[in-house]
Amino acid sequence: MRNHVMAGNWKMNKTFSEAVELASGLAAELKGGVGDVDVIVAPPAVDLKGVAEVIEQEQAPFALSAQNVYFEESGAYTGETSPSMLESVGATYCIIGHSERRGYFGETDEDVNKKAKKLMEHGIVPISCCGESLEVREAGKHVEFVCDQVRRDTEGLDLSDPSKYIIAYEPIWAIGTGKTATADDAEEVCGAIRRTLAEVFGQETADGVRILYGGSAKPGNVGGFLEKDDVDGALVGGASLKADSFAEMVRAAM
Numbered sequence: 027m028r029n030h031v032m033a034g035n036w037k038m039n040k041t042f043s044e045a046v047e048l049a050s051g052l053a054a055e056l057k058g059g060v061g062d063v064d065v066i067v068a069p070p071a072v073d074l075k076g077v078a079e080v081i082e083q084e085q086a087p088f089a090l091s092a093q094n095v096y097f098e099e100s101g102a103y104t105g106e107t108s109p110s111m112l113e114s115v116g117a118t119y120c121i122i123g124h125s126e127r128r129g130y131f132g133e134t135d136e137d138v139n140k141k142a143k144k145l146m147e148h149g150i151v152p153i154s155c156c157g158e159s160l161e162v163r164e165a166g167k168h169v170e171f172v173c174d175q176v177r178r179d180t181e182g183l184d185l186s187d188p189s190k191y192i193i194a195y196e197p198i199w200a201i202g203t204g205k206t207a208t209a210d211d212a213e214e215v216c217g218a219i220r221r222t223l224a225e226v227f228g229q230e231t232a233d234g235v236r237i238l239y240g241g242s243a244k245p246g247n248v249g250g251f252l253e254k255d256d257v258d259g260a261l262v263g264g265a266s267l268k269a270d271s272f273a274e275m276v277r278a279a280m
């Protein structure tokens with residue numbers, strides 16, 4: 027049985043001291059425990075070490091994720107961060123292929139696939155994002171579009187431990203817009219993603235991969251998504267920037 031994942035993507039928000047404050051606040055909110063929910067926070071790269079220290083000092087029940095990585099080990103790649111660097115500050119998860127990375131910074135499916143392979147070599151769990159634009163959804167091609175993206179993003183991956191690979195389905199039109207997909211919309215695509223994984227990797231693997239919904243998820247609507255068979259949690263942007271609202275979402279997933 028898959029356990030739930032609640033992941034907070036802080037995006038380009040929070041200075042170092044603000045990130046430490048948010049992590050401490052979340053640790054206090056979650057003091058009572060999180061059951062078997064995998065709770066993850068993804069601060070900006072410069073805040074990772076500070077949040078790692080809070081997690082260690084407070085014995086906080088959440089894990090650390092980066093928001094991006096490069097697929098080379100080291101070298102002349104100005105501005106990039108390698109998997110070893112993430113490992114060295116205690117990141118055990120990393121978001122890849124977020125639509126903001128794809129849209130603003132030209133990240134391709136090929137990049138996403140290379141990043142996943144490299145992260146997994148380092149024992150870091152990828153949270154690999156996929157999702158369609160409004161144009162694709164209005165043309166009724168969203169299921170086909172997302173499943174093709176997942177096929178390319180997962181090509182050649184070793185998913186023998188499917189708990190070490192997470193997919194986040196994020197319809198681009200629902201991100202930060204206040205427009206939320208319905209729970210049925212999310213289930214339609216998350217179910218199709220799972221069937222695609224079953225075709226490529228076999229049913230057992232497909233049954234073990236956690237698939238999250240992302241896009242204007244908040245305390246008031248997350249319960250509806252979590253009731254769906256193929257939705258195993260949420261990747262949360264805006265509502266993860268306040269300790270109390272994110273903690274409420276974690277409790278909804280328990």
Ligand SMILES: O=C[C@H](O)COP(=O)(O)O
Nearest residue numbers: 035201202241242263264
């Ligand atoms: O990574 C998180 C998603 O992009 C969702 O962001 P949002 O919850 O602010 O819509």
